[in-house]
Amino acid sequence: MKKIILLGYMGCGKSTIAQNLSKVTNIPFLDLDNCIEKKANLSINEIFEQFGEIHFRKLEHEMFLELLQSSENSIIGLGGGTPCYANNHELLKREDVTSIYLKASIDTLYNRLIHNKSKRPLIANMNEEEMREFIAKHLFDRSYYYHHAQHKVSVDGKAVEETVQDILELLA
Ligand SMILES: Nc1ncnc2c1ncn2[C@@H]1O[C@H](COP(=O)(O)OP(=O)(O)OP(=O)(O)O)[C@@H](O)[C@H]1O
Ligand SMILES: O=C(O)C1=C[C@@H](O)[C@@H](O)[C@H](O)C1
Numbered sequence: 093m094k095k096i097i098l099l100g101y102m103g104c105g106k107s108t109i110a111q112n113l114s115k116v117t118n119i120p121f122l123d124l125d126n127c128i129e130k131k132a133n134l135s136i137n138e139i140f141e142q143f144g145e146i147h148f149r150k151l152e153h154e155m156f157l158e159l160l161q162s163s164e165n166s167i168i169g170l171g172g173g174t175p176c177y178a179n180n181h182e183l184l185k186r187e188d189v190t191s192i193y194l195k196a197s198i199d200t201l202y203n204r205l206i207h208n209k210s211k212r213p214l215i216a217n218m219n220e221e222e223m224r225e226f227i228a229k230h231l232f233d234r235s236y237y238y239h240h241a242q243h244k245v246s247v248d249g250k251a252v253e254e255t256v257q258d259i260l261e262l263l264a
């Protein structure tokens with residue numbers, strides 16, 4: 093069965109866009125972070141705090157494989173780091189998958205994340221200046237993996253509905 097996979101940096105809108113795309117297409121939406129939280133019965137923050145990031149990356153890889161193995165059509169919103177660990181980027185090329193990189197600029201990401209960092213352990217304790225620097229470097233490192241997606245949609249300056257429309261055109 094076909095999976096539509098949305099990927100990209102924290103705050104690029106994977107969860108928001110996936111939810112809206114799901115409403116329009118009637119294809120069920122699964123958020124990888126939420127699935128990990130449900131299975132572990134812990135929040136992402138708690139998993140990082142209690143077991144560390146490496147353990148989280150293991151859970152993330154296992155959950156990604158589990159979601160890909162299910163026989164349902166689905167829209168899957170990945171975590172921001174998912175393609176960058178455990179060779180997950182290679183899974184973005186599968187034939188039963190349509191993978192889409194939601195590409196956002198440093199400014200777009202910074203402006204969204206500055207108001208919304210408490211649930212994101214990698215940036216939760218940073219001040220504004222540290223955050224901008226971190227996003228710039230981190231995005232540069234991660235771009236290599238994000239570009240393994242089959243498609244790329246730019247989200248800068250677009251309303252949620254516009255990004256959803258761009259994706260529908262890709263899928264048509
Ligand atoms: N045009 C837009 N498209 C998508 N999100 C937007 C837009 N404008 C504002 N936002 C806001 O930006 C934030 C995007 O966060 P979202 O949780 O969807 O990102 P994410 O890519 O899933 O992040 P994470 O990797 O941390 O899970 C939300 O708070 C959303 O309301
Ligand atoms: O960019 C990342 O590495 C992360 C993004 C979030 O979606 C979560 O998966 C977690 O906070 C790690």
Ligand SMILES: [Mg+2]
Nearest residue numbers: 106107125169
């Ligand atoms: Mg998300």
